[in-house]
């Protein structure tokens with residue numbers, strides 16, 4: 001619900017209390033969002049969009065020129081300090097204006113919620129926000145990547161790292177030995193995350209079981225972990241009627257629409273359809289697989305742990321266990337050398353999968369990491385990168401050919417540079 005407030009001079013402000021966040025805006029000049037603890041979450045100022053991570057880094061985004069997409073970078077310390085100073089100073093002014101006795105508020109303005117929330121916002125300052133970094137890293141290992149529909153998830157790290165960790169293009173978990181937490185460690189981690197997020201949990205809508213390979217955990221332990229999550233938080237059942245869903249959401253302070261996780265295609269095949277069905281009963285709603293390409297020579301060059309046909313088997317297995325999939329395809333990977341095989345075989349392999357409207361195919365423009373083996377090996381093999389425009393052409397061709405082939409899945413863009421947790 002958004003409330004319009006006017007001050008004595010007729011200046012307009014908006015206050016919204018939706019989705020577990022407090023949003024304040026001043027005419028069309030600035031807009032700020034805070035979590036339930038009052039920590040800044042996002043801001044829009046003079047055409048720039050800012051997103052604060054839980055470790056107090058800030059990503060700023062702004063529109064590029066025609067056909068160039070968005071620009072983005074992380075702010076340096078000085079810029080962050082200035083940004084937070086501006087936000088708190090502006091919020092102090094907005095707060096004074098909208099809570100003043102002379103302000104014109106709507107009759108149903110929720111003063112009893114808005115006032116303490118604003119006080120919580122103003123209890124933060126630069127040094128308290130900076131101290132959040134230490135609190136964050138006492139609870140979490142860095143969270144480098146998530147699927148784009150999970151950016152508002154709460155992350156619980158049941159494992160650390162990737163059990164494979166050898167794809168040439170991926171540096172997300174390098175230097176992080178793979179390990180599976182014990183049931184006791186996981187319970188402790190869940191409690192630590194809840195205490196760190198506090199009232200900020202209410203703005204999160206799903207649960208992401210991290211790191212890269214959490215579903216590799218042997219079934220008995222995984223069921224124990226998911227059962228524990230079900231005892232601790234409210235997970236929405238997909239079988240409720242519309243009225244029951246509304247009632248569920250009204251009753252819960254915070255609720256989640258399900259549990260999600262990454263997995264490799266070969267690891268999917270370690271569990272049976274019945275195992276996945278049991279995980280679905282405990283709230284597992286979708287798993288994400290890095291298909292990357294349907295072109296086997298390219299997959300071998302990328303040193304993926306599986307070929308493309310394994311992904312078809314993995315999707316069949318997951319569907320038999322009532323789990324939809326998110327498949328990530330990297331446009332531009334393999335550069336000019338692999339381009340035609342990449343497009344042709346990716347379309348062919350996706351057309352062989354039993355994808356439905358519950359599944360998602362992500363087109364993720366390839367972002368080479370300069371320190372990766374991929375970049376070094378591309379020089380040796382003479383692989384030249386595709387331009388952003390060429391990647392878009394690949395995406396357009398694949399989308400069209402996939403629809404022509406009758407693929408029903410949803411399609412979505414996935415830019416990994418947009419992510420902060």
Ligand code: SF4
Pocket residue numbers: 162163164165166167170171172173212264290
């Ligand atoms: S399996 Fe996934 S997380 Fe692991 S190295 Fe490959 S791309 Fe990275």
